[in-house]
Amino acid sequence: MSSDLRRARRAGAIATEIEALVAAIGVPLETHALRVLLADRGRPTTAEHLARVAAGERTEYLRTRLPPRLAVAVTPDGAPLVPRWWADGDWRLQRRILTEDALPLWRGKLVERICSELIGRRRHAAPELVTLVRATMARLGLDDEMLRLPDTQDWQDVRAVLLDNLPGVIFAHDVATPQQHEAEAALLAADLPAAALYFGR
Structure with missing residues (x-):
């Protein structure tokens, strides 16, 4: 088995675990917290592994145009957060916008x-x-x-x-805050490409 295929399989397995963790917590997870939680579950994960997962999710979205399993949380103006906050790709945009009240x-x-x-x-x-x-x-x-x-x-x-x-x-996993509602309306009105709404612009 080639090293590229092994890396792809590992990234897919990690993505599945991240998806389960994000679903269990119910809110976006900052990269550091995610790594601690993965290690606690017997899956120590490097920044490189997570970068591969993120790249894989974006590539798969661009290939299929189906909602990604994993998306990122964004600022009210649509920029991806740094460090990355991981979110479920099926969540409504407002749940993925980091505002002061969220x-x-x-x-x-x-x-x-x-x-x-x-x-x-x-x-x-x-x-x-x-x-x-x-x-x-x-x-x-x-x-x-x-x-x-x-x-x-x-x-x-x-x-x-x-x-x-x-x-x-x-x-917190079930509701959006007033600032998130407002930010979502502004981002949707900006008519951004869907990829920007999932992965930041």
Whole structure:
């Protein structure tokens, strides 16, 4: 088997795992968080692997014109986010637009889903996963609340702190914010090519 074919198969397998993770979390995932989650599932993934996945999705879309499995989150003016945020290609555009009012919901939903998964686990969380949760809580301004917890790895307590402060996180995978609605309308009015709406312009 040629090395090109092996690389293509590996990229396809990683794309399938990314698709499942994005669907499970329900909001776009930043590349760093995605890599931590993939490693936690026994699939350590390099930046090069992810670049191949992204290129493969774009190439496949341009070949078939069918919605890609994976798309990217974009800024309100349609530019791809750097670093890349991964999203489901079937999601409506507004769910993939990173706005000021969406960012805390995306971050919060990531923590909420990780905590929910860890509550049901029988094994300890990997240090990288713990660091991801703590860093994300700090980015949400909840580091002081975390310090007040008797055990910062009691995932039920961490989840409770999150939901007490950001109750909208529960529905973050199901709704769009006012800024996302507005940005979507502007991007659709700009009559951009479909590829730009999936992969940024």
